[in-house]
Amino acid sequence: MKTDGSPLHVVIVGAGFGGLAAARALARGNVRVTLVDQRNHHLFQPLLYQVATAGLSPADIAAPIRSILRHHKNVRVLLDTVVDIDAADRRVLLASRRTLRFDRLIVATGARHSYFGREEWEAHAPGIKSIDDATTVRRKVLLALERAETEPDPLRRQALLTFVIVGGGPTGVEMAGAVAELARRSVSQDFRSITPHCSKVLLVEAGPRLLASFPPALSAKARKAIEDLGVTVMTDQRVSAITDAYIEVGGTRVPTHTVVWAAGVRASAAAMWLKAEADRVGRVIVDPDLSVPGHDGIYAIGDTASFTDAAGRCLPGIAPVAKQQGRHVGEQILRGRTKPFRYRDYGNLATIGRHRAVIDFGWLRLSGVFAWFVWTTAHIFFLAGFRNRLLVGANWLWNYLTFERGARLITGGDASLHGDQA
Numbered sequence: 001m002k003t004d005g006s007p008l009h010v011v012i013v014g015a016g017f018g019g020l021a022a023a024r025a026l027a028r029g030n031v032r033v034t035l036v037d038q039r040n041h042h043l044f045q046p047l048l049y050q051v052a053t054a055g056l057s058p059a060d061i062a063a064p065i066r067s068i069l070r071h072h073k074n075v076r077v078l079l080d081t082v083v084d085i086d087a088a089d090r091r092v093l094l095a096s097r098r099t100l101r102f103d104r105l106i107v108a109t110g111a112r113h114s115y116f117g118r119e120e121w122e123a124h125a126p127g128i129k130s131i132d133d134a135t136t137v138r139r140k141v142l143l144a145l146e147r148a149e150t151e152p153d154p155l156r157r158q159a160l161l162t163f164v165i166v167g168g169g170p171t172g173v174e175m176a177g178a179v180a181e182l183a184r185r186s187v188s189q190d191f192r193s194i195t196p197h198c199s200k201v202l203l204v205e206a207g208p209r210l211l212a213s214f215p216p217a218l219s220a221k222a223r224k225a226i227e228d229l230g231v232t233v234m235t236d237q238r239v240s241a242i243t244d245a246y247i248e249v250g251g252t253r254v255p256t257h258t259v260v261w262a263a264g265v266r267a268s269a270a271a272m273w274l275k276a277e278a279d280r281v282g283r284v285i286v287d288p289d290l291s292v293p294g295h296d297g298i299y300a301i302g303d304t305a306s307f308t309d310a311a312g313r314c315l316p317g318i319a320p321v322a323k324q325q326g327r328h329v330g331e332q333i334l335r336g337r338t339k340p341f342r343y344r345d346y347g348n349l350a351t352i353g354r355h356r357a358v359i360d361f362g363w364l365r366l367s368g369v370f371a372w373f374v375w376t377t378a379h380i381f382f383l384a385g386f387r388n389r390l391l392v393g394a395n396w397l398w399n400y401l402t403f404e405r406g407a408r409l410i411t412g413g414d415a416s417l418h419g420d421q422a
C-alpha cells in the first residue's frame with residue numbers, strides 16, 4: 001500500500017507460467033494488478049510438440065487468460081504488446097501508444113529461438129515456442145507426407161520423407177520421437193505408397209550426448225529408446241548450412257524439406273528495455289530476490305531472468321522455475337519486504353514417444369513405461385482448466401490404443417498441396 005493509502009499498482013508483462021503464477025499470488029492481496037500479454041491465451045508450452053505432430057489440437061493446451069483469472073477481481077488483463085520500459089519514470093510503453101504507470105513491475109516475457117547468429121535459417125527450420133510455430137511445423141510435416149505419396153522421383157521422395165530435428169535437449173528428443181511415431185506408424189495406415197520403413201528421422205546434437213541436463217545413464221537409456229523408434233541419432237555434429245532443400249551436418253549434405261529447430265533460445269528484449277546487465281543469451285542478471293539491480297521494485301522472472309543459486313548453478317528455463325519465481329515475487333510484494341529466492345527442484349522429465357520416458361528426481365531415477373506414466377500424469381495435472389485435462393487425457397488414451405493422430409489438419413498459409421513449398 002502506498003503512503004496515501006491507495007493500493008499498489010503492479011504491472012506484469014507476460015502471461016506465461018511465471019506471469020500467471022505472480023498474478024495468482026497477488027490476487028490474494030490489496031493491490032491492483034494489470035497483466036499485459038500480446039496474446040489472449042496462456043499456453044502450456046511443454047506439450048507444443050504434440051500439436052506440431054498432430055497429437056493434440058491447439059485448444060487442448062491453451063486457455064484464455066481472462067477465463068483463468070476471471071475470479072480474481074483485482075487483476076485486469078490487457079491485450080497489447082510492450083515495446084519499451086521507462087524505468088526512471090516507472091512507465092510501460094505499449095504498441096497501442098498507451099502507457100501504464102506502475103509501482104511494481106514484473107517482467108516475464110519469455111524467450112524465442114536462437115539460431116546462433118544464423119537468423120536466415122529460421123525460414124527453413126522453424127522452432128516451436130508458440131501455437132503459430134507448432135501449426136507451421138505440423139503443416140510442413142503433413143504436406144511432406146502428402147507430396148511423398150504421389151512423388152515419382154525416388155530421390156525427391158526420399159528427401160520429402162526425411163525429417164531432421166536439430167537439438168538433443170528435452171524438446172528435440174520429444175519432437176523426434178513424436179515425428180517418428182507419426183511418420184513411421186500412425187499415418188502409414190492411411191497412405192498407400194508410404195510404409196513404416198520409408199521415412200527417415202534424424203536427431204542432430206552438437207554435444208556428446210542427448211539430454212545433457214540428465215545423468216549420463218539416463219541419457220544413454222533415452223538414446224537407446226529413441227533409436228528403437230527408428231530415429232538416427234547424430235551426436236558431436238554441428239549444423240553448417242540449412243536451405244529449403246537440404247541440411248549440412250558435419251560436412252555431410254542431407255537432402256530434406258523438413259527441419260525443426262530445437263537447439264537454443266534467446267531472451268526477449270527486456271534487458272535492453274531496462275538497460276540492465278544480461279548474460280550471453282540476453283537474460284537479465286538478477287539479484288537473489290529476483291529484482292533487477294539498480295531498479296527498485298522491478299523484477300525479472302522465468303526465461304527473462306538469469307538467476308544463480310547458492311550452489312553456483314544457473315537455473316534452467318523450465319516451467320517449474322518460472323512458476324516458483326512468479327509466486328515468490330508476488331508474495332514478496334504483498335509482504336513488503338525482500339527475501340532471497342530458493343528453488344525447489346522436483347525433478348527433470350522427458351518423454352521419448354509411446355510409453356517411453358526418463359525421469360531424474362535426484363534421489364530416484366526412472367525410465368521406461370512407469371516413467372512415461374508419471375510424465376503423462378504430471379503434464380495433465382499442470383494443464384490449465386479441467387476441460388483441457390479431460391481432453392488431453394482422452395486423446396492420449398485414444399492415441400495409445402489406436403496409434404491415431406486426430407489433429408492431422410493442414411491449416412495456415414496456403415494449405416493446398418502445391419501452394420506451400422516445404
